[in-house]
Amino acid sequence: MWKMDSLFQGRSSPYNLQQFRHNSPNYPPTKAKNRGDANDMNHVISLFIQLATRLEESSKYVNDRDTLLKLWGNDLPLALCSSSSKHKKNRLVTDRKYRSDDIHGGLDNGQHASDREIRRRLSKLNKKSMDSESDTSDDLDRSSEDGNSDGDTSTSNTDSDQEVHLESRTRDSKGNGYLTPNDGLDFITDEREWGARMTKASLVPPVTRKYDVIDQYVIVADEDDVKRKMRVSLPDDYAEKLTAQKNGTEESDMELPEVKGYKPRKMLEHEVVEQEVYGIDPYTHNLLLDSMPDELEWSLQEKHVFIEDTLLRTLNMQVRHFTGTGSTPMSYPLQPVIQEIEKSAVEHCDTRMISMCQGILKAIARRPDDKYVAYRKGLGVVCNKEEGFGEDDFVVEFLGEVYPVWKWFEKQDGIRSLQKNSKDPAPEFYNIYLERPKGDADGYDLVVVDAMHKANYASRICHSCRPNCEAKVTAVGGHYQIGIYSVRKIQHGEEITFDYNSVTESKEEYEASVCLCGSQVCRGSYLNLTGEGAFQKVLKEWHGILDCHYLMLEACELNSVSEEDYNDLGRAGLGSCLLGGLPDWLVAYAARLVRFINFERTKLPEAILKHNLEEKRKYFSEICLEVERSDAEVQAEGVYNQRLQNLAVTLDKVRYVMRCIFGDPMKAPPPLEKLSPEAVVSFLWKGEDSFVEELLQCMTPHVAESALNDLKSKVRARDPLVSKDIQKAVQKSLLWLRDEVRNLPCTYKCRHDAAADLIHIYAYTKYFFRVLDYKTFTSPPVYISPLDLGPKCADKLGAGLQEYRKIYGQNYCLGQLIFWHNQSDVEPDCTLARASRGSLSLPDISSFYAKAHKPSRQRVYGPKTVRSMLTRMEKHPQRPWPKDQIWSFKSSPKFFGSPMLDAVINNTPLDREMVHWLKHRPAIFQAMWDR
Ligand SMILES: C[S@@+](CC[C@H](N)C(=O)[O-])C[C@H]1O[C@@H](n2cnc3c(N)ncnc32)[C@H](O)[C@@H]1O
Structure with missing residues (x-):
């Protein structure tokens, strides 16, 4: 079974990757390979979780014990009950894991159910922001259109006290509340975890957006190119590959195009209706479960079905009349819904249902x-x-x-720049990535389908964590499209849903997106949080700024694509669609990135496993390593796919910029160039703006004229160009200069001692590079409508279209290519300049000299500063140097190189001789503040 690769993309996902936390251990979603369908197991796991979490105060022990034992009897397959007894001391989840081992193919859903529960627990503990806004939304009951309250359909009391009460009980409780049937119940504590709950902050009234109805895709820009990306190209051996995959004999798991015949869509009004829909949060789901009379002997599954099916269907029938009225309450009471179910049960003489409804209605009355x-x-x-x-x-x-x-990303940049305050609630998002399957003959690529303004009713389909449909890319009539297909039977009155599989990097957005699907396996948010934690670990450790530059430098220097490059790209599913028309240096760089992605894929499972185990050990006493391992593997596969997606996005952005600057992207020269020895001399020693020239100028106000002139003539006499081995001569001259400078008297305004250290570091730098600036250019305008901006900004900015023009800086392409894994940065070139400080581009020599006339801050450069510099160089060579110290840096350096980059290029440790000198040279000056 293949996962659809198209993801709804959270509005804020392209932004501020670094600032958000990841706490969703089960994301990104992935193809679950070799994982069987495990509905039974899922049911069992849900049952366990619900049982464990339902246990309330000690006064209810007897009741619960009865229910528990009954449910054990009713719901558990015999084999499971017996195997569990082998592990008496295990709490429920651990127990479940032992058993899931016993059932082949049963791991997947079971594990996911458990993860969901863990995630709920983790997110609950992490959910400070939600706690602080725990007053709920009743006072928000109002028409979304006009802001008037609608007293008829809303309840008015707030339950914030109750929520705080529940939260604190959860925190106070010890133990994890899981048990085996043979365990005594004495240890049970109230570990009720009722899941995510709608809060005031989350209750952003959905804007009912009007859209132009279309009956085919409307291409916004680059029509021919987009059409090409949507065109299907089946591999010659498609039929054989398909059969081999079906039979499981195909080695490669490359996703093949799913060819479907044309079918007309379900007709609006006749077969489907677009209407106002309501849902319940996980908390309310559990509240309802808790309100069902125990004595009725309904199995837990029946109870879930009552909520997910009967209740939600009746609810949505009841609220249908709000559609189009412009006066739709934000919340709707469940009491009339239950009453209607009861009424229908009476008509059908369904006594069981009548009792259930009456029981719930009593609980509603009893628990105001x-x-x-x-x-x-x-x-x-x-x-x-x-x-x-x-x-x-x-x-x-x-x-x-x-x-x-x-x-698409240009538009997102525009939206963000107009929104300014990123904390504003994100508007609903309607965009979905249409990704070509990697098994297409022309390979993977993607375009973005945005259904906010022009769409059909598919864009109004809501998310569910247990959906009845799936959205998948299919090949119909030679073109790729995103089709919504049912995954099970759907009844009349049932809401059509699919799993958005949507990611966001914003914790705020994640937490504000409380899911109302009402399903028993609800994840609590209709978004998934991603972008940090274990998923970034390997990247951070093995793919720092120096590593990326090394790959780029190599690709630029070679400027050709090897057979191995083509093979590796092809194996990753990248082909002519994505790479055609790109210059060789860029294809070669892409191949290097693919090799890193493959390498990361091998390292990730272990990193994810370690992270997950650390998290889970906080909550569970025993964990099944095998299950965890398998889950980490699945997650690693998800990261792998996400990385390839990011690479494709980066290449598309860069291709566009190169096209705009050079007419043809093929003509774009490599952005990096290694300096020849002669060029190094000119950059360091002789040129007009050379390093040494700048040093001499900085010294002018501080050094006596005669001494300076003397130094200048000595510098001229030591021209490295006259030597045969220029590189060696440069080093020799720089080391000589270092010692000359050290002999000059320091003051707090002129730190020759620090300048000498920097000269020393330059002397030990072997490779220098030049950045080849592309032209800056401003994009043609993109137009942003109030709908794009969300209600808050739209109010501020008025009703008209806003124009946005993106300015692409000179080094945009290089910055984006180095930060290829990050789409959130509007100005990757500026980020690159900041990230390069110290590690890649050495400080300015002017850092150490005050400009004569101006009063100047003290230049602190004592043993502590040197130690911190050495720690950076030795232990964190890929990190930028701190901002608040003596060093200053050029805002967009044209040349760069450092001993740390040399070490990466040569795959050696940092030059020992260089470090040794810095550590042991005697101090020649110490100001008071240096200490
Ligand atoms: C693609 S739109 C779906 C159509 C939308 N309901 C409308 O009125 O246009 C996605 C938005 O619908 C709402 N939504 C969809 N599924 C939801 C769910 N399971 N829980 C809560 N809100 C949901 C959220 O406001 C989300 O941003």
């Missing part, structure tokens, strides 16, 4: 502090066909405006 409400999701799509839809039925294409990737 608990809030039994559903919340608004905005528009959704509901099955309107009496006989429902079958399994694997085509519902609709996901249509929208198709953007080439560069244009």
Whole structure:
């Protein structure tokens, strides 16, 4: 079974990668290879989790014990019950893991259910921001259109006290509340975890957006190019490959195009309706479970079905009339919904259902502090066909405006620059990546489909963590499209949903996106948080700024693509679609990145496993290593796919900029060039703006004229160019100069001692490079509408279209290529300059000299500063040097090179001789503040 690679992309996902935390151990979603369908196991795991979490105060022990034992009897497959007894001391989750080992193919869903539970626990503990806003949304009950409150349909009391109460009980509780059937119940503590809950902050009224209905894709820019990317190219041996994959005999797991015949979409109004939809948060799901009378002997699964199916369907029938009225409450009470279910049960003489409804209604009356409400999701799509839809039925294409990737990101930059305050609630997002399968003959590539302005009803389909449909890229009539297909039977009145599989790098956005799917396996947010933690570990350790430059330098120097490069690119699914028309140095660089991605893929499972184990050990006493290992493997595969996606996005952005500057991207020269020995002399010793020339100028106000003239003539006499071995001569001259400078008297305004240290470091730098600036250019305008901006900004900026022109700096391409794994940076060139400080581009010699006339800050350069510099050089060579110390740096350096880069290029440790001298040379000056 293949996962769809198209992801809804959270609005803020392209931004500020570094500032967000990752705490979603199960993300990114991935192809689950060799993992069987495990609905039974899923059910069992859910059962365990629900049982464990349902146990309430000690006064309810007896009741719960009865229920528990009953449920054990009712719901658990016999084999599971018996095997569990072997592990008496294990708590439930551990127990479950032993058992899941016993059931082949049962790992996946079970493990995911457990992870979800862990994630809930972790996120609960981490959820400070939600806690602080724990007053809930009832006072927000109002029309989303006009802001008027709607007293008829909303309850008014706030339950913030109750929520705080529950939170604190969860924190106070000890133990994890899991048990085996043979364990005594004495240790049970109240570990009730009721999951994510709607808060005031999360209750951003969904804007009901009007959209132009389209019946085919509308291409926004680069029409021919986008069409090419959407064109299917089947491999010659497609049929054989497909059969081999189906039979499991195919070695490669390369995703092949899924060819489908044309089918008409379900007709709006007749077969489906677009209407206001409501849903419940995980907390309310559990509140309802808790309100169901125990004595009715409903199995837990029946209870879930009641909530997910009967209740949600009736709810959405009941709220349908709000559609288009412009007066839609943000929350809707569940009481009338239960009453309607009861009424229907009476008509059908369904006594079991009647008792259940009556039981819940009693609980609602008995527990006035608990809030039994559903919340608004905005528009959704509901099955309107009496006989429902079958399994694997085509519902609709996901249509929208198709953007080439560069244009999409340009627009996002514009939106962000207009939004200014990134903390504003993100507007709903409607964009989805259409990714070519890697097994297409022309390989992987992607475009972005945005369904905010021009769309069909597919864009209004809501997310569910247990969806009845999936969105997948299919090949229909020779073109790729995103199709929504049912994954199980869908009943009349049931809401159509798919799993957005959407990622965000913003914790705020993640937490604000409380999921209202109401399913028993709800993850709590309809977004997944990604971009940090274990997923970044290997990248940070093995792919720092120096490593990236090394790869780029090599590619630029060779400026040709080897057979091995083509092979590695091809094996990763990258072919002519993505790489065609790019200059050789860039294809060679892409191949090097693919090799890093492959390398990371081998390292990631271990890093993820370690991280997950550390997290889980905080909550569970025993963990099944095998299951954890398998899960880490799946997650690593997800990161791998995400990296390739990022590489493709980067290449598209860079291709566009090169096209704009050079007319043809092929003509773009390599952005880096190694300096010849002669050029090094000119850069360091002789040129007008050379390093030494700058030094002499900086010294002018501080050194007596005669001494300076003497130094200048000696410098001229030591021209390294006259030597046969220029490189050696440069070093010799620099070391001579170092000692001359050290002999000059220091003051707090002129730190010759520090200058000498820097000269020393230059002397031990072997390779210097020049950055070849491309031209700066300003893009043609992109237009941003109030809808793009979200309600808050739209109010501020007015109703008209806003124009945005992106300015691409001289080093944009280099910056983006070095930070290829990050799409969140509007100005990667500026980031590159900041990140290069010290590690890649050495400080300015002017750092150590005050300009004569101006009063100047003290230049601190004592043993502590030197130690910290050495620590950077030796232990964190790829990190920038601190800002608040003596060193200053050029804002966009044209030349760079450092002993740390040399070490990476040569794959050797930092030059020992250089370090030794810095550590042991005697101090020649110490100001008071240096200490
Ligand atoms: C692609 S739109 C779906 C259509 C949207 N409801 C509308 O009215 O236009 C995605 C937005 O719908 C809402 N939504 C979709 N699924 C949801 C869910 N499971 N829980 C809460 N809100 C959901 C969120 O506001 C989300 O940003």
